[in-house]
Amino acid sequence: MSKKNRFAKWEKIREKGKKNYIIYYGVLGWGLSAGILSFILGEVFDHGLNITNYFTGDWLLSLVIGLVSFLLGGILFGYCMWGISESYYHDKYSNK
Template sequence: MSTDTDAKREATFARWEQIRERGPLRFILLRGVLGWGVTTAVLWCALMALFTEKDWVQLMTVALVGFPGGGVVWGTVMWFVGERKFARTPR
């Protein structure tokens, strides 16, 4: 059982090394802004338009400003969490 765990740990470690090589800005933009921010903005806007009588264009404008900003924060936090795990991983 420990070999499965070790293999998973090594795969995660190797994947994070590849992500690190590309740098934090790319990670934050792709995972935070696009992956979390824009996706959440579109889903929130669709749900708000469905369940309220607000203007879809106004909702989308607000969502595409606010949620990607939150994505920057989320991506930055996740970068530092990943770096912390990377530093603590025994090699």
Template structure:
């Protein structure tokens, strides 16, 4: 494994200590959901000079769900990618 991959694997091991539920809630629902809801609300403000509270609520819910799935897939992918490999046994 290259040094860059070893660094990423070490970072993942540290992140992995959060646990899957906290990882998904923090990186998926909070980071993706809130960030995208704020971004699209800002676009709404810039293009229409109006804010619709019900749309903001809908965005939080929809982007939170999308973020949940994104973080879930990322967790599973990182688990497969950086999982400790068992040593090869000689027969």
């Protein structure tokens, strides 16, 4: 992707605002997907590939704690990525 296209894409994203970016890219994009992936990998590591052993014990509590943790982490991730993207945009855009 060229610089011009990257800047145009970021300009469209930043028009929607920081809050929208954090929710969409941080919480939903990173937090939800990482939380679900973490839960699935945890089940596989705990029980191997024998699916009949999945979802035993306190799996629901484990899922909820994992999702909440990753969703909160997604806020931090989105906030940091917004800052990094804005910094990169201003550094490169102002030096054209």
